Amino acid sequence: EIVMTQSPATLSVSPGEGATLSCRASQSLLNNLAWYQQRPGQAPKLLIYDASIRATGVPARFSGRGFGTEFTLTISSLQSEDFAVYYCQHYGHWAFTFGQGTKLEIK
Amino acid sequence: QLQLQESGPGLVKPSETLSLTCTVSGGSISSDIHYWGWIRQSPGEGLQWIGNVFHSGATHHNPSLESRVTVSVDTSKNQFSLRLSSVTAADTAVYFCARHVLVETIPDYFDYWGQGTLVTVSS
Numbered sequence: 001e002i003v004m005t006q007s008p009a010t011l012s013v014s015p016g017e018g019a020t021l022s023c024r025a026s027q028s029l030l031n032n033l034a035w036y037q038q039r040p041g042q043a044p045k046l047l048i049y050d051a052s053i054r055a056t057g058v059p060a061r062f063s064g065r066g067f068g069t070e071f072t073l074t075i076s077s078l079q080s081e082d083f084a085v086y087y088c089q090h091y092g093h094w095a096f097t098f099g100q101g102t103k104l105e106i107k
Numbered sequence: 108q109l110q111l112q113e114s115g116p117g118l119v120k121p122s123e124t125l126s127l128t129c130t131v132s133g134g135s136i137s138s139d140i141h142y143w144g145w146i147r148q149s150p151g152e153g154l155q156w157i158g159n160v161f162h163s164g165a166t167h168h169n170p171s172l173e174s175r176v177t178v179s180v181d182t183s184k185n186q187f188s189l190r191l192s193s194v195t196a197a198d199t200a201v202y203f204c205a206r207h208v209l210v211e212t213i214p215d216y217f218d219y220w221g222q223g224t225l226v227t228v229s230s
Contacts, residue, residue: 001170001171032215034215034216034217036217042222043203043205043220043221043222043223044154044203044217044220045220046216046217046218049208049215049216049218050215055218087153087154089154089216089217091213091214091215091216092213092215093213094167094213095156095169095170095171096156096214097155097156098153098154098155098156099153100153101153101154
């Protein structure tokens with residue numbers, strides 16, 4: 001099973017600032033990685049797939065980078081609705097796994 | 108707009124079988140470029156993929172759940188279902204159904220999700 005490790009567990013940032021979240025895989029994923037945003041009481045929402053492609057309707061302030069085992073999600077100029085939990089998920093191998101999440105909280 | 112809705116009992120007794128159904132609206136479950144999956148979320152385990160089904164009936168499940176998982180599809184009703192047998196308190200979680208995009212031979216990301224349903228395992 002591929003293990004996905006996200007860091008940090010919690011990130012405190014002020015509105016208007018930027019934030020970078022990290023996700024590391026235990027083996028190479030090529031670019032087979034997605035990012036999701038989950039607000040309290042809601043289902044995860046797809047943000048990024050194939051490591052860097054924004055899903056339909058996702059604002060341009062969200063960007064993804066990475067290849068192989070190291071990936072990042074960057075949110076520029078944080079808006080109030082961006083404070084949520086973010087998960088990465090690998091694919092390309094059966095038994096898809098998610099990271100444990102990074103909680104982005106208001107500083 | 109595609110919508111998915113989970114339904115089923117919110118309380119299941121230990122050792123019994125958890126059964127959930129996901130109804131798909133606004134799109135066809137018989138799509139050749141999508142699998143249909145179940146994911147659960149519990150405080151202790153985070154998000155865990157449970158299993159997938161294709162409209163042909165082909166299924167895959169998480170090996171960590173061994174043989175307790177059965178995922179099936181009913182194309183006539185545009186629904187797919189999950190059965191998880193021999194449940195314990197560790198199976199208490201919010202269960203989501205989701206559409207799993209298929210680009211090549213193995214599905215990729217989940218692009219549409221149901222709202223989730225809480226299932227508690229307790230006597």
